[in-house]
Amino acid sequence: RKEVEQDPGPFNVPEGATVAFNCTYSNSASQSFFWYRQDCRKEPKLLMSVYSSGNEDGRFTAQLNRASQYISLLIRDSKLSDSATYLCVVAASGTYKYIFGTGTRLKVLA
Amino acid sequence: GAGVSQSPSNKVTEKGKDVELRCDPISGHTALYWYRQRLGQGLEFLIYFQGNSAPDKSGLPSDRFSAERTGESVSTLTIQRTQQEDSAVYLCASSPTQGPRSAFFGQGTRLTVV
Numbered sequence: 001r002k003e004v005e006q007d008p009g010p011f012n013v014p015e016g017a018t019v020a021f022n023c024t025y026s027n028s029a030s031q032s033f034f035w036y037r038q039d040c041r042k043e044p045k046l047l048m049s050v051y052s053s054g055n056e057d058g059r060f061t062a063q064l065n066r067a068s069q070y071i072s073l074l075i076r077d078s079k080l081s082d083s084a085t086y087l088c089v090v091a092a093s094g095t096y097k098y099i100f101g102t103g104t105r106l107k108v109l110a
Numbered sequence: 111g112a113g114v115s116q117s118p119s120n121k122v123t124e125k126g127k128d129v130e131l132r133c134d135p136i137s138g139h140t141a142l143y144w145y146r147q148r149l150g151q152g153l154e155f156l157i158y159f160q161g162n163s164a165p166d167k168s169g170l171p172s173d174r175f176s177a178e179r180t181g182e183s184v185s186t187l188t189i190q191r192t193q194q195e196d197s198a199v200y201l202c203a204s205s206p207t208q209g210p211r212s213a214f215f216g217q218g219t220r221l222t223v224v
Contacts (some may be wrong), residue, residue: 034212043201043215044153087153089213096141096205097166098213102152 001026004090006101014109017078021104023088024070032091033064033071037084038103044087047073078108112136114216116202122222123192131187131219135204142185143213144177145201153201159185192223 006023013019025033033050048055050062050071061074071090075082088101115134123129135142144156155169159179170176174192179185189196199220203213 043217045215046212049212096143096160097155097158098143098203098205099155100145100153 002101003027003099004088004101006088006104008102008104010105010107012107012109013078015078015080017108018074018076019078019106020072020074021086021088021106022070022072023101023104024068025088025090025099026069027090027092028066028069030069030090030092033062034089034091034098035060035062035071035073036087036089036100038087039084044100047086075106078106080108080110082106083108114202114204114214116200116216116219118219119217120220120222122224125194125223126191128188128190129192129221131189131200131202131221133185133187133202133204133216135183135185135202136206136214137183138206139204139214140182140207141205141213142179143203143205144185144187145203146171146198147201147218148198156187156200189221192221194223197221197223 035047036044037047038044050064054063059076063072085103085105087103090099117132143158145153157177161182162179174190177187199218201218203215205213
């Protein structure tokens with residue numbers, strides 16, 4: 001089993017739609033969680049951290065479910081500019097080793 | 111500089127040659143990471159440094175790969191006797207010791223082995 005797993009997609013959604021991605025992780029001792037965004041042929045960039053209580057940044061909401069070992073990302077009112085690959089990242093407890101999922105590709109259609 | 115800087119941005123090399131890839135992390139970031147991303151694939155962890163030491167080298171794919179870091183700053187990733195399967199984008203990232211431990215990436219070195 002991979003340490004971090006994501007549905008590769010693509011998720012094709014119309015503008016204005018709400019879309020959600022999940023990511024599961026295998027190490028129950030994982031402590032830090034993030035969502036990164038990667039545009040085609042560009043480097044990954046931090047989208048948001050994921051906190052235990054859940055957190056929101058504008059149209060983006062991230063949640064953590066420790067019991068089921070998954071994190072989620074919800075995007076409301078999708079924009080064309082949201083089209084990208086979204087990478088789930090988990091940092092192992094006590095280390096600085098960041099484990100990346102292979103990403104979920106989102107296409108927002110006009 | 112303001113961000114993570116990698117050089118060269120592109121490198122074409124002949125099979126069997128050695129290559130060195132360089133990463134300049136954000137000033138003050140003690141953690142530094144190397145990842146590999148093949149075309150259309152996810153990020154593959156190679157190695158990370160805490161200061162100048164590498165507590166985890168488990169991701170290096172073979173003994174042809176090595177990395178070092180000096181002065182808690184610049185890092186070089188060396189690939190000896192390159193093979194075609196080494197063709198990929200090599201991404202470097204750094205993160206601070208304090209606060210949210212998120213990693214900031216450089217723009218990568220695109221390596222093509224012909």
